[in-house]
Amino acid sequence: MKIVILDRDGTINEGRDDYVKTADEWYPLAGALEAIARLHQAGWHVVVATNQSGLGRGLFDMATLNAMHLKMNEALARLGGRVDAVFFCPHAPEDGCECRKPRPGLFTQIGRRYGVELAGVPTVSGTLRHLQAGVAAGCQPHLVRTGHSADLDAAGLQELREQVPGLVVHDDLAAFADTLLIGHHRKVGEPRSKPAGETPARPADPL
Amino acid sequence: MNAANLLVELFVEELPPKALKKLGESFAATLAASLKASGLAAADAAVTPFASPRRLAVQLTGVASRAADRAVQQKLMPVSVALTADGQPTPALLKKLAAVGADASVVPQLKRQPDGKAEALFLDSVVPGATLTEGLQKALDEALARLPIPKVMTYQLADGWSDVKFVRPAHRLVALHGAHVVHVEALGLKAGRETLGHRFEATTPVVSIEDADSYAHQLREQGAVIASFDERRAEIVRQLESAAAVEGLKPIEDEALLDEVTALVERPNVLTCQFESEFLDVPQECLILTMKANQKYFPLLDSHGKLTNKFLIVSNIRPADASAVTQGNERVVRPRLADAKFFFDQDRKKTLASRVPGLSKVVYHGKLGTQGDRMERVRAIGHAIVHQLGAHQPASVQSHDELQMLEHKVDQAAQLAKTDLLTDMVGEFPELQGIMGGYYARHEGLRDGVAIAIEDHYKPRFAGDALPRNHSGTVLALADKLETLVGLFGIGQLPTGDKDPFALRRHALGVIRLLVEKNLPLSLPELLSAALPAFGELIEDPRLALADFFQDRLAVNLREQGYSAQEVDAVLALQPERLGDVPKRLAAVRAFAGLPEAAALAAANKRIGNILKKAEGAVQAKVDAALLQEAAEQQLAAALTEVQSQADRLFEQHEYAASLQALAALRAPVDAFFEDVMVNAEDAALRANRLGLLKTLHEAMNRVADLSRLAA
Numbered sequence: 001m002k003i004v005i006l007d008r009d010g011t012i013n014e015g016r017d018d019y020v021k022t023a024d025e026w027y028p029l030a031g032a033l034e035a036i037a038r039l040h041q042a043g044w045h046v047v048v049a050t051n052q053s054g055l056g057r058g059l060f061d062m063a064t065l066n067a068m069h070l071k072m073n074e075a076l077a078r079l080g081g082r083v084d085a086v087f088f089c090p091h092a093p094e095d096g097c098e099c100r101k102p103r104p105g106l107f108t109q110i111g112r113r114y115g116v117e118l119a120g121v122p123t124v125s126g127t128l129r130h131l132q133a134g135v136a137a138g139c140q141p142h143l144v145r146t147g148h149s150a151d152l153d154a155a156g157l158q159e160l161r162e163q164v165p166g167l168v169v170h171d172d173l174a175a176f177a178d179t180l181l182i183g184h185h186r187k188v189g190e191p192r193s194k195p196a197g198e199t200p201a202r203p204a205d206p207l
Numbered sequence: 208m209n210a211a212n213l214l215v216e217l218f219v220e221e222l223p224p225k226a227l228k229k230l231g232e233s234f235a236a237t238l239a240a241s242l243k244a245s246g247l248a249a250a251d252a253a254v255t256p257f258a259s260p261r262r263l264a265v266q267l268t269g270v271a272s273r274a275a276d277r278a279v280q281q282k283l284m285p286v287s288v289a290l291t292a293d294g295q296p297t298p299a300l301l302k303k304l305a306a307v308g309a310d311a312s313v314v315p316q317l318k319r320q321p322d323g324k325a326e327a328l329f330l331d332s333v334v335p336g337a338t339l340t341e342g343l344q345k346a347l348d349e350a351l352a353r354l355p356i357p358k359v360m361t362y363q364l365a366d367g368w369s370d371v372k373f374v375r376p377a378h379r380l381v382a383l384h385g386a387h388v389v390h391v392e393a394l395g396l397k398a399g400r401e402t403l404g405h406r407f408e409a410t411t412p413v414v415s416i417e418d419a420d421s422y423a424h425q426l427r428e429q430g431a432v433i434a435s436f437d438e439r440r441a442e443i444v445r446q447l448e449s450a451a452a453v454e455g456l457k458p459i460e461d462e463a464l465l466d467e468v469t470a471l472v473e474r475p476n477v478l479t480c481q482f483e484s485e486f487l488d489v490p491q492e493c494l495i496l497t498m499k500a501n502q503k504y505f506p507l508l509d510s511h512g513k514l515t516n517k518f519l520i521v522s523n524i525r526p527a528d529a530s531a532v533t534q535g536n537e538r539v540v541r542p543r544l545a546d547a548k549f550f551f552d553q554d555r556k557k558t559l560a561s562r563v564p565g566l567s568k569v570v571y572h573g574k575l576g577t578q579g580d581r582m583e584r585v586r587a588i589g590h591a592i593v594h595q596l597g598a599h600q601p602a603s604v605q606s607h608d609e610l611q612m613l614e615h616k617v618d619q620a621a622q623l624a625k626t627d628l629l630t631d632m633v634g635e636f637p638e639l640q641g642i643m644g645g646y647y648a649r650h651e652g653l654r655d656g657v658a659i660a661i662e663d664h665y666k667p668r669f670a671g672d673a674l675p676r677n678h679s680g681t682v683l684a685l686a687d688k689l690e691t692l693v694g695l696f697g698i699g700q701l702p703t704g705d706k707d708p709f710a711l712r713r714h715a716l717g718v719i720r721l722l723v724e725k726n727l728p729l730s731l732p733e734l735l736s737a738a739l740p741a742f743g744e745l746i747e748d749p750r751l752a753l754a755d756f757f758q759d760r761l762a763v764n765l766r767e768q769g770y771s772a773q774e775v776d777a778v779l780a781l782q783p784e785r786l787g788d789v790p791k792r793l794a795a796v797r798a799f800a801g802l803p804e805a806a807a808l809a810a811a812n813k814r815i816g817n818i819l820k821k822a823e824g825a826v827q828a829k830v831d832a833a834l835l836q837e838a839a840e841q842q843l844a845a846a847l848t849e850v851q852s853q854a855d856r857l858f859e860q861h862e863y864a865a866s867l868q869a870l871a872a873l874r875a876p877v878d879a880f881f882e883d884v885m886v887n888a889e890d891a892a893l894r895a896n897r898l899g900l901l902k903t904l905h906e907a908m909n910r911v912a913d914l915s916r917l918a919a
Contacts (some may be wrong), residue, residue: 034539038543077407078524081539113362115358115359182635
């Protein structure tokens with residue numbers, strides 16, 4: 001089973017320092033939904049793993065979270081895409097739960113649900129703690145330079161590489177999808193463009 | 208027994224699209240069969256299955272709320288054990304009665320009946336029919352247990368404790384008998400009447416089904432869902448055709464894609480999109496595959512079958528402004544088309560010939576070497592085939608020069624035929640092997656005959672596929688398939704039962720079709736012998752096993768074409784070497800069997816065969832006229848001389864039907880012979896001469912087919 005695990009805020013949609021608290025505050029990053037649609041159509045099960053401590057902090061309720069995800073799914077449906085499932089941690093940090101990233105609880109739940117070994121399953125995020133949780137569960141970590149990592153300088157990136165062994169870097173989710181969908185070609189053919197992670201920023205898709 | 212219609216729906220998360228159709232059919236069929244078996248539904252109850260991405264459901268007509276009681280008779284034990292001498296129940300009987308829920312009070316009603324040699328006691332009782340709740344619970348459990356689930360998921364129930372394993376998480380269960388809820392449970396869900404409609408477009412958040420008959424209607428009106436798989440599929444076809452008609456184009460035909468798309472949407476909305484026409488420079492097979500396989504789009508073709516830059520998408524949503532959907536899908540497909548164009552451009556930077564050395568780096572099979580080794584073998588077999596064609600073909604048909612030209616083309620095509628496996632495009636789309644080789648060969652300016660041979664050498668790829676279009680393609684296709692068969696049989700990789708991982712049956716059928724339909728002047732045993740040396744010491748001689756394998760495939764293939772087992776048997780009994788002849792022989796046998804003389808001649812043929820088999824010593828097929836004593840044997844010999852020369856001449860001219868027809872004149876003399884002549888005469892010389900006559904007759908009769916196989 002081809003499965004890929006994505007972070008939500010800062011990877012699929014714009015993150016906010018004061019949390020995405022309403023469906024109106026949820027809006028997609030340029031090209032991210034198209035990338036999910038392409039992955040879905042190529043037979044990948046796209047699963048989201050996200051910390052939503054705003055629930056535990058009482059900033060919004062389940063109905064609001066469902067409304068955000070309905071908005072996401074509807075926007076994806078327009079593109080012929082779909083997210084298979086959203087696994088979220090509703091707890092506040094002080095709850096000491098197993099599922100709040102960087103702990104790997106959400107990932108192990110996903111592995112159990114789908115009956116798959118997580119070893120080598122790609123996981124994508126712009127934040128360190130998601131990637132740490134993924135690596136702890138055996139996933140292959142992919143950093144996107146969006147969200148928290150949008151403004152990383154070379155030193156910051158180097159530090160991140162040291163904290164997350166085996167890290168692959170992409171500009172954004174679209175670049176990640178490019179690599180995943182034609183990645184195996186690089187072995188036999190010439191690279192489609194410069195190696196991943198060092199591509200110049202791609203122009204935003206016209207919306 | 209209040210009969211009413213029954214509706215059961217399981218509402219789940221999006222089901223795997225490739226499995227949905229089968230899941231829906233299985234759920235409905237098992238549930239209905241179980242209810243019929245328990246007597247709750249009539250044998251002729253109408254069963255309506257429903258299946259959408261988020262639901263499996265079934266409706267049954269005329270379901271009883273309780274099955275009829277059934278009278279049963281139960282054997283207890285032999286009378287001698289059950290009753291004492293004075294007719295009182297023994298402790299054994301009382302114990303048995305207690306075990307079946309009765310007591311001593313029923314003893315006077317027990318029946319004595321013979322049971323084998325002894326007499327036994329029987330208890331008549333009435334088994335109450337199952338209630339609908341019991342029966343449906345059982346049916347539902349069976350239906351879920353027997354679903355052909357490709358891969359289960361594990362999820363937790365809302366209690367946060369229990370685990371459920373099912374194809375996808377299930378959220379609601381509806382079970383209605385008429386307007387009443389049937390209180391069954393499944394997967395931790397209790398049945399009710401509420402379900403959900405379309406994920407985005409339902410007009411009410413929850414659809415409360417009023418009764419079993421209103422299910423489809425309510426889902427359509429309130430839920431924005433077409434629940435029936437077949438109706439939804441028909442609706443997609445209708446919309447595809449009408450959208451294509453607006454453009455004056457035709458959607459590509461693909462039943463499997465239609466099924467898959469039907470399994471992806473709950474209410475279809477077909478929209479027309481387009482891509483930049485510059486992508487049309489890429490071979491259309493690549494673009495079509497990209498759109499179909501990856502994006503589930505329907506490419507649009509013009510009236511010449513040529514791909515246009517328009518395509519249809521089947522969306523699950525129907526927003527007021529469709530342009531967001533069409534533009535979104537266009538954005539999604541563009542990078543994939545760009546990939547295809549990139550592969551095509553990159554691949555053309557290298558010639559196919561420059562890729563030949565690379566074949567030696569690709570392993571074909573651990574015991575059979577690399578693709579490079581295989582290519583050399585195919586070349587050698589190709590040469591051998593051309594030589595055989597030269598040897599068997601009358602010089603007038605194919606000149607020496609033509610043969611040399613053919614040999615040259617086959618050799619060049621054989622060297623290049625597998626090089627497209629090393630291109631990026633075939634790496635991405637393995638289905639395009641051969642097709643891309645043809646494109647790249649033409650692009651390089653190789654002779655068209657060679658390009659066609661490269662493209663066609665995989666044909667026929669499936670039952671009913673076309674055969675190669677030219678001579679060199681035909682020879683190369685034969686060589687390629689023979690290499691596969693001889694090599695894999697030679698290392699013991701024979702297909703067994705359902706397992707045929709190398710598709711050897713298909714390869715054998717391909718060889719048969721090439722030989723038969725192209726009517727090639729080639730002998731199958733000679734071909735196998737010619738292929739063998741190409742392998743050197745790598746393999747064991749597989750020719751015996753392969754000859755049997757081909758014979759079986761051929762028999763199956765001919766029976767599928769409508770020839771009777773008897774006809775096939777008669778022709779194949781002679782193990783004809785030139786398969787191109789077989790259809791003609793079969794037609795001749797069929798025509799012969801229709802003659803009034805056929806039955807008698809076939810029976811006589813069988814009789815002669817048996818006589819010759821029993822004869823002592825070798826029988827010579829010759830007749831000494833001086834030893835022909837009886838009138839009947841003289842007449843047969845005379846008739847045979849005449850008929851045989853005629854039949855043989857026609858046989859040599861491949862006029863098989865006429866050749867068999869000529870034999871009809873032998874019926875009367877043969878019958879008279881067996882009437883009047885004693886074959887096993889006392890006189891050894893007479894006997895040998897009569898056997899010789901029969902042997903001559905037998906050989907004359909069985910050149911086209913073994914006619915004894917037609918005997919009743």
